[in-house]
Amino acid sequence: MTRHEIEETVFTVEEIRQRVGELAGEINRDYEGTDLLLIGILKGAFIFLADLARRLTVPVRFDFIACSSYGSSTRTSGVVRILKDLDSDISGKHVLLVEDIVDTGLTLSYLVKNLEARGPDSLHICTLLNKSSPERKADLPIRYQGFSIPDDFVIGYGLDCAEEYRNLPYIAKIRR
Ligand code: IMP
Numbered sequence: 001m002t003r004h005e006i007e008e009t010v011f012t013v014e015e016i017r018q019r020v021g022e023l024a025g026e027i028n029r030d031y032e033g034t035d036l037l038l039i040g041i042l043k044g045a046f047i048f049l050a051d052l053a054r055r056l057t058v059p060v061r062f063d064f065i066a067c068s069s070y071g072s073s074t075r076t077s078g079v080v081r082i083l084k085d086l087d088s089d090i091s092g093k094h095v096l097l098v099e100d101i102v103d104t105g106l107t108l109s110y111l112v113k114n115l116e117a118r119g120p121d122s123l124h125i126c127t128l129l130n131k132s133s134p135e136r137k138a139d140l141p142i143r144y145q146g147f148s149i150p151d152d153f154v155i156g157y158g159l160d161c162a163e164e165y166r167n168l169p170y171i172a173k174i175r176r
Contacts, residue, residue: 004174011171019146024055031058037093042066044100047158048128063088080110091119100158101129
């Protein structure tokens with residue numbers, strides 16, 4: 001098991017709790033009167049999705065999709081692959097795609113194109129973190145964003161480095 005050095009806390013448990021509540025408030029207002037399908041992007045979004053969903057008051061259903069990501073390094077390969085597809089048909093549904101972090105945007109731009117082709121009534125993105133990456137490749141329709149962060153590698157609250165640290169309740173920066 002490779003241990004990286006945790007440099008500093010970026011967002012505390014309380015800051016995350018507060019911001020997730022604000023996002024849920026916006027979503028509750030925007031989707032009032034509609035049924036919502038939350039699609040969690042595995043694995044990183046699982047904790048954010050669970051906390052967000054518990055603050056939603058609109059009727060929600062869940063599905064999950066898994067994509068290839070960084071593997072064991074902290075750099076993107078640029079190749080996106082679906083490892084686990086959705087269980088349900090999303091045509092005619094109001095879909096909110098829930099992501100942990102947007103870096104280059106390659107994963108989401110691929111997923112948005114792929115899911116748009118399945119004919120949802122609406123498709124929007126909710127990401128906890130939006131990284132100001134110099135390598136941002138795509139202009140994405142991000143409707144809900146928790147925090148914007150500089151181009152650092154962060155872990156915790158679902159985010160990993162080589163599958164470690166996902167269970168940290170706060171978000172921290174590590175040395176690459
Ligand atoms: P993108 O396709 O470059 O936008 O990368 C998105 C995916 O890369 C996320 O879903 C994460 O799995 C992973 N990722 C990007 N930046 C970080 C980070 O700082 N920490 C942990 N995972 C990250």
